[in-house]
Amino acid sequence: MTQLVIIGIYLALLLFLGVFSSRLFKGTSKDYMLASHSIGPFLLLMSIFGTTMTAFALVGSSGEAYKEGVGVYGMLASSSGIIHSLCFFLLGIKLWSWGYKYGYTTQIQFFRDRLESDRIGILLFPILVGLVIPYLLIGVMSSGVVISSITEGAFESSFADYDYGVPPWLGSLVISLVVLIYVFFGGMRGTAWANTFQTIVFMVLGVVTFVVISNKLGGLDAASHAVLEKNPSKLMRAVDPADRERYAERYQTWTLIAKYNYARRILKTLKLTDEQKAEAYKRFKPRFPNWQTTAEAVYANQPDPEDPEKKLYKLTNEQINKALLTQDDRVIPDPFPEKWVQGIMAHHDLREYPRKANAEEEKAMLIFAENIGHPEHDLDPDDPSKGKKWTIKKALGVYRASSWAPDAPHPMSKLVFFTYFFVPLSVGMFPHLFQHWLTARSAATFKLPVVAHPLFIMIVWVPCVLVGVWATSATFQGAPLFPPHFPANAVLAAMVKKMTSPVLAGFLTAGILAAIMSSLDSQFLCIGTMFTEDIVVHYGGKDRFTDKQVVFMARMFIIVIVAITYGFSLLEPRRVFTLGVWCFSGFSSLFPIIFAAIYWKRLTKAGAYAGVLVAIGTWLFLFKEADYALKPNYTFLGMMPVATMVVASAAAMILVSLVTRPPSKAALERFFPED
């Protein structure tokens, strides 16, 4: 409950800030959308940084490091430090100057002018809004998940289906409403202030959490040395031989369990007697949690000492493969492929088949029904030493850890690492960032954000990456902190909940929500701005509506888009982070167009159309190839798909520009007067 109170106070503070900044609102649409070009260096730095750091900054960085190891810093963070500032420097300042001079509020206004084409807006508007929606979805959904996991057990009897915490749908709804309210009251000025406040909050709390967790793990050295001993591959980007050996052994044992379970549960051709089970338990060591099934599986697999040809059971290759698929909760293909009637699947073959929807929920709820309950209540009221009741999340975790195949250690691909550089190019085409750039008071305002942005990324990411890596090997009160297959994005919240006080857990949740909301607010605002400026005012005529009407329409459109996004968040809970990378890739694929529009006089209207169409065409093709984000590690030609999109759109744009009529002299004089 303490966490819930702290989160409530934090949200109330934000609302106060939004209302307060509205007192400075000048009542014009220009002030609402661009804060009248009045933002100074510090506010610009904080608002841009807060906007570009989404839920990924705290939750995703620690989660990805937990999964992939320390290499994620180079792949996601230091590359962004170089490329984001490059975009601010090469694109931001120029676009700001033209925006200031010619009165632009949106990217589409600039493109219409630069390319002398009204219809480019019709093409770009649905693409940009369509790409912003999954980005919004990440924030809306993550906020609900974070609030839900940190408030487990907060209610005595309500929300039992959500572990007695705030349901994710309610958390997402509250966060969306809070952001809507402060964006409505404060507009861009309120957004910049709120972003600054929230960026400070999540940076400070990130560092505080790092210090507290490292102390609980016995200090920096002890935490890192535990990783060196238990999971050395997490400290580099190759696979350590020790990890490879451990995995081979665990996979071997897991296949025994799969075969044993298949024979006794599905085929019903094997049933150990009580004497055989007693003998199996006697022979088996060590005694880790749920060791009995492993002991039985190992025993059942051993040949009879008196007749080595005889075994307690024997499966055909087809049955073995079906046993592996069943144990891993994967769909058994129908018809069953001939190659798997002949040979036995390796682990990577197994992963080609998707997991059955909801299988883990159904089985875990059935198997652990008696253990699940309010996390503050004792499992056995007569014997408190047996611990507390399990949450549904814990039951799912135990089920996954005891049923599914162990994770195979894998190296980070050098080509994927290199081509990940194309992903942060997306900031060059983020419509909400374009709007933030235009709020700057002068070109000199950009100096601080350009220099400090890589340092800020480092301050937030290095501690989070270390915490995520430590989580792979940490023990707490004598037991491993996380079982295998623990959801990576829940690592930080779970560590904070287990290892710190409720007060710090509440503050850290506020920090995570701050990171999420500082992106959502700008996105909400830019969506409204694009609708009014690029559609309503552009086609309705600028004299047709008063400023108040324009602001009103912007607010109404924001409500519609937030409602749609919220609706999506209730429907699609699974693929959100993978969708995020696809959404960034879509923006990156448009980067060549904005870069050429600023620096290449020969860019023509037809060239830009070709670039946009090829960008979206390749995006759609590759998205389909990746099974609509169902394959999280999908690569094309061994590279991140974004690399192909960027190269293809750039090539189409250049080729078509070179064979079509150059832009008019008037347009060139407007944008390239010095030449």
Next chain:
Amino acid sequence: MRYTVYGLVVLLIIIHQDNWLWDDKRLILGFMPITLLYQAGISIGAAIVWFLATKFAWPHHLEEVAQEPPAQAQESGETE
């Protein structure tokens, strides 16, 4: 100097690809994985290079724009 700054940006992108540390699990100062330390160094290097960019490659002519009043509405160019 402007081209030196651009060259440094390209150099940063090249040395970011630290293939030589791919299988190095050493801990520096007892706790810091060498890969992470190196990449944190890249972040600091980026800040230094961008600082040099603001000193030697800054588009000063654009700062004059702010001395004019901002456009209140879009003065649209010739469109189709």
